[in-house]
Amino acid sequence: MTDDNKSLEEPLVDDPERRDFLNTVTGVVAGAGVVAASWPFISSMNPSSDVLSKATTEASLTGINPGESKTVEWQGKPVFILRRTDDQIKNMTASQGGKDPEADSDRIQKPDWLIVVGLCTHLGCVPSRSSDGWFCPCHGSKYDNSGRVLHGPAPSNLKLPPYKFVSEDKIVIG
Amino acid sequence: MKNIISWIDRRFPLTSFVKKELTEYPTPRNLSFWWNFGSLAGVVLVIQIITGVFLAMHYKADAALAFDSVEHIMRDVNYGWLIRYMHSTGATAFFAVIFLHMARTLYYGSYRSPRELMWWTGQILLLLMMATAFMGYLLPWGQMSYWGAQVITSLFGAVPFLGDELIIWLRGDFTVGDATLTRFFALHYLVPFIIMAVIMVHLVALHSVKSSNPSGINLADKDNIPFHPYFTTKDLFGLCIFLVIYSYFVFYQPNMFIEAENYIPADPLQTPVHIVPEWYFLPFYAILRSIPDLLGGVIAMTISVLIFAFMPFLDRSKIPGGAVYRPFYRALFYVFVIDVLVLGYVGAKPPEGYLVFIGYFATALYFGVFAILPFLAKKEELWLRKKGLPPELEALIQSEEKQKAERMVARRKAKRARK
Numbered sequence: 001m002t003d004d005n006k007s008l009e010e011p012l013v014d015d016p017e018r019r020d021f022l023n024t025v026t027g028v029v030a031g032a033g034v035v036a037a038s039w040p041f042i043s044s045m046n047p048s049s050d051v052l053s054k055a056t057t058e059a060s061l062t063g064i065n066p067g068e069s070k071t072v073e074w075q076g077k078p079v080f081i082l083r084r085t086d087d088q089i090k091n092m093t094a095s096q097g098g099k100d101p102e103a104d105s106d107r108i109q110k111p112d113w114l115i116v117v118g119l120c121t122h123l124g125c126v127p128s129r130s131s132d133g134w135f136c137p138c139h140g141s142k143y144d145n146s147g148r149v150l151h152g153p154a155p156s157n158l159k160l161p162p163y164k165f166v167s168e169d170k171i172v173i174g
Numbered sequence: 175m176k177n178i179i180s181w182i183d184r185r186f187p188l189t190s191f192v193k194k195e196l197t198e199y200p201t202p203r204n205l206s207f208w209w210n211f212g213s214l215a216g217v218v219l220v221i222q223i224i225t226g227v228f229l230a231m232h233y234k235a236d237a238a239l240a241f242d243s244v245e246h247i248m249r250d251v252n253y254g255w256l257i258r259y260m261h262s263t264g265a266t267a268f269f270a271v272i273f274l275h276m277a278r279t280l281y282y283g284s285y286r287s288p289r290e291l292m293w294w295t296g297q298i299l300l301l302l303m304m305a306t307a308f309m310g311y312l313l314p315w316g317q318m319s320y321w322g323a324q325v326i327t328s329l330f331g332a333v334p335f336l337g338d339e340l341i342i343w344l345r346g347d348f349t350v351g352d353a354t355l356t357r358f359f360a361l362h363y364l365v366p367f368i369i370m371a372v373i374m375v376h377l378v379a380l381h382s383v384k385s386s387n388p389s390g391i392n393l394a395d396k397d398n399i400p401f402h403p404y405f406t407t408k409d410l411f412g413l414c415i416f417l418v419i420y421s422y423f424v425f426y427q428p429n430m431f432i433e434a435e436n437y438i439p440a441d442p443l444q445t446p447v448h449i450v451p452e453w454y455f456l457p458f459y460a461i462l463r464s465i466p467d468l469l470g471g472v473i474a475m476t477i478s479v480l481i482f483a484f485m486p487f488l489d490r491s492k493i494p495g496g497a498v499y500r501p502f503y504r505a506l507f508y509v510f511v512i513d514v515l516v517l518g519y520v521g522a523k524p525p526e527g528y529l530v531f532i533g534y535f536a537t538a539l540y541f542g543v544f545a546i547l548p549f550l551a552k553k554e555e556l557w558l559r560k561k562g563l564p565p566e567l568e569a570l571i572q573s574e575e576k577q578k579a580e581r582m583v584a585r586r587k588a589k590r591a592r593k
Contacts, residue, residue, distance in 0.1 A: 042343075045357065051347050071443055075348035078443045118443075122468055124328035124349075125321065126445040137447045138325060139463055140525050155468045 056174030058166075061113070069129055071118060074173045078118035078126050079161055080134070080147075081171075084111070088145045097148025100156045104146045107160060115171065116147035116158040127158075134158075195381055200398035201405050202387035208282070209385060210412035211275035216373065217413060218268045223366050225261040233313065235359035237352035240315035241439040259428035265307055266431045267420050269454035272300065276482070281507055283489070283496030284386035290486045292383065295376040297483045299369060304479070306365040307452065309358040312350070316436030317446050323350045323358070325449065329462075332472040349442055390495015391570060448524055457514045460521030461540065464533040474537065481544050488544060491551035492571050493558055499567070502554040510543045 057074040059081060064070050069082040084092070089111045092104040108114055118126050120136040127134035133144040141152025148157040163173040182188045232251050234243040247254035276296070279285050285293035312323040327344050331337040346353030387393060423430060431453065435446045451459050461478045465471035489503075497504035513536050520533040559568070 045346055046343050047347055048353065051351070051353060054348075073443060076351050076442055077349050119349075122328075123325040124331075125325065125449065126443060128445070128447075137445055137524075138321075138449050153463070153466050153468060153471065 056172055058170065058172050061169040061171065066112075072173070074117075074161060079173055080114070080116050080118040080129075080158075082114040082116075082145065084114055084145060092144065092146040095144065095146075095148075097144060097146065097157060098150040100149055102146075102148055102157055107146050107148070107157070109163075109165065113171075114146060115161065115163055115173070117161050118158070120154055121149070121156045121158065122152070122154040197400060197402040199381070199401040200384065200395070201401045202385055202393050203397055203399045203404070204387050204389060204393075205385065205405070205408075206388050207408075207412060208274075208278040208388075210409060211271050211278065212380075213409045214412060214416055215268065215271045215275060217416075218264055218271055219366065219369065219373070222261060222264045222268060225257050225264060226363070226366070228257050229261055230363060233359075235313070235356050237315065237355050237440075240313060240355060244314045256424070259424050262432060263420065263423045263428060265310065266423070266453070267416075268303065269307070271416075272303065273454070276300075277511065280485070280510075281497045281504075282386060282388060283390055283494075283503075285485045286489065286496075287486065288383045289379075289386060291379045292376060293486065294483055295372055295379060297480070299372050299376065300482075301479070302365055302369050302372065304455070306362060306369070307454070309362040309365070311452060312355060312358045313362065314436060315355065315440045316433075317438045317440055317444075318433045318436040318449070320350060320440030320442070321445055321449050322451055323354065327354075329472050329475075332469040334469075351442075388498065390498060450522055453518065453522070456519075456521035457517035457540075458521075460517040460533055461537050463521070463525055464530075464537040474541075478540060481541070484544070488547045489551050490548060491555045492574070493555055493563075494567065494570060494574075500554055500558070502550050502557075506543055506547065506550060509539070513539045513543065 054075050057072060057079070059070075059072045059079070061081065061083070064081065064083045066083050066085045067088070069080055071078045071080055073079070089104075093111075096103065104111075107116075118134075120127050120138065120141055122136065122139055122141050125136050125138035127136040127141070127143060133142065133150070134147070135142050136152065136154070139153050141154035142150045143154075143158055144150055146157075147160075149155075161173050163171050165171050179189065183190075229247065232243065232247045232254060234240060244258070247258050249255075251257075279293065279296070308322075308326060312319045327341055327350060330340045330344060333340055342348060344354075345351065346357060384398075433450065438446075450456070458475050458478055462471045462475040465474045491500065491503070493500055497507050516532065516536045517540065520529050520536060523529050525533070563571075
């Protein structure tokens with residue numbers, strides 16, 4: 001390196017392009033290595049198998065009178081099971097909801113039973129039951145008896161969990 | 175002793191370092207008490223780390239045990255109550271000190287050239303601090319802890335396309351659960367040490383550009399005095415005053431900053447009737463709530479925190495210093511401070527009635543202040559110069575302009591030489 005005859009103006013390497021190429025290749029390989037090595041760590045933060053195994057919940061419908069609701073836990077989330085009165089069914093069938101219009105028939109399997117995930121679609125608080133639907137205490141979103149958002153900051157209707165009736169008075173959620 | 179130090183000095187620049195960066199470190203002699211909060215924040219961080227490490231010896235980061243382990247610390251551990259109250263009050267003290275530190279920077283224009291990097295590293299520190307405080311608040315596993323974490327992690331659902339997956343990844347569960355608690359504990363322990371590292375960068379930058387001062391003008395060498403004993407004494411005096419106030423809250427009002435609701439264990443099926451974040455998040459929370467749209471609210475809240483970083487670009491006035499010589503800027507500063515207090519009040523109350531509209535208005539004003547600043551700064555500069563600045567100030571502005579022009583010419587020359 002310390003060749004005194006060489007002036008500083010001259011390049012230090014014979015073939016600068018070759019060196020550039022080596023630098024680029026080293027950078028790319030190192031970058032790819034870091035990305036690959038970080039994958040297990042990122043993935044480890046996703047739900048573990050025991051959390052995933054909480055995927056289904058069996059819920060009994062006995063003992064819920066018309067107009068009453070019950071909350072069950074599914075994947076750690078509350079699920080509202082509402083047994084609707086004839087009046088409520090009539091009102092809900094007649095309306096399309098609020099800012100996220102949807103027919104009541106698309107949100108139920110049996111008109112008596114409304115089953116929705118009890119987390120406000122705004123920021124995930126649990127809305128509290130009121131006579132004409134639900135009201136979220138966090139930021140004031142209002143839902144009707146079909147779980148459709150009427151007003152407030154919530155962007156969409158209460159989510160519908162996948163469920164099926166295994167008998168007249170028992171459902172499996174998930 | 176002398177022998178030991180000279181042994182070290184031959185291997186490590188101990189004496190020269192202490193001299194250059196501490197004892198003989200040149201400091202403007204006109205610093206007011208507003209320049210106390212930086213070192214104070216450092217002390218609070220040390221309090222938080224020490225109390226935190228000792229709390230971690232007794233705390234259990236497990237959804238089934240966390241709440242009881244905090245009560246165990248309060249009741250059974252020797253002086254556990256003291257250490258916990260020091261830690262919870264310390265969080266409040268930390269934000270109070272940092273907000274005052276930021277207010278000083280804004281008022282005296284300390285964010286302006288050449289201290290932009292101080293301001294930006296400070297901004298990173300604020301974000302890290304907010305993250306640490308937020309994650310720490312989940313650890314007692316009370317109702318407010320739980321639902322605060324639920325709401326804030328839900329904010330990430332506003333991210334387009336990836337939102338839902340991102341929330342589940344952050345929580346490690348479908349809702350905030352045991353996995354969330356454990357990772358928050360790990361990160362709550364980690365981030366303060368990252369904060370320490372960023373503080374080092376903040377300090378290296380400080381010791382390169384030196385402290386700003388109330389005049390807003392870079393002082394001549396003769397106007398600087400050594401840091402020791404003048405400012406070690408002053409900082410110690412400030413620390414004593416701080417400790418008096420801090421001790422009052424630790425010993426007499428320890429629960430003032432802890433929501434009563436947080437003494438109820440977390441219940442994933444029941445949201446408290448009225449959720450409020452910690453006081454230091456209230457203004458930002460009010461902005462989030464004031465936008466009647468999830469994505470819009472999240473964006474507005476994010477910008478409301480990050481917008482401070484743009485101050486060096488927004489404020490391009492040539493008038494040196496901060497609010498002292500700039501009546502318009504000073505008025506804007508006070509409008510902003512009052513607006514933040516109003517937002518804090520709105521954020522603490524349920525979103526009902528006229529408060530909703532005050533929230534809208536205060537949110538608009540918050541961003542309005544930043545939006546109007548570039549124009550106001552220019553108008554103010556023209557007005558002040560027309561009115562006639564003191565000749566020293568005018569000379570200073572012109573010499574700055576000249577230096578800038580010279581730098582530009584030198585840069586262009588260097589560019590041409592390279593070609």
